Amino acid sequence: MVQTEDVLAGLAALRREGQVIVGFAAETGDEHGSVLEHGAAKARRKGADLLVLNEVGESKGFGTPTNAVVMLDAEGEPVGEATGTKLAVAHAVLDAIGRLR
Incomplete structure (x- = not known):
């Protein structure tokens, strides 16, 4: 295995005027922190304008017709939540994203 470049952090670092950089993170909680804590740390590390965080696990995130996300700003602070069909979440x-422009 070879470690790859951090694409999201790289895009955020090269952001041009007027661009909004959005990342997506599938997270699980563990003994070191909750889903939200891991997501907030990732948001701060990556530097994207918005990080869309969703918890994954058994019957969560993948292979289901619905989803639930928390949207975090670059400082890892929640700026929105959405639940429902994947289209409604989208x-x-x-x-x-429109509110960031």
Whole structure:
């Protein structure tokens, strides 16, 4: 195995005027922190304008018709949440991006 470049952090570092950088993170909690704590740390590390965080696990995140996400800003602070169909969640993410512009 070979470690790859951190694409999201690289894009955030090269952000041009007017661009909004959005990342997505599938997280699980563990003995070191909750899903939200891991996501907030990732948001701060990556530097994207918005990090869409969703918890994954048994019957969560993948292979289901619905989803639930928390949207975090670059400081790891929650700026929105969305639950429902994947289309409804996608619309909520687009709305959050629009508020950043």
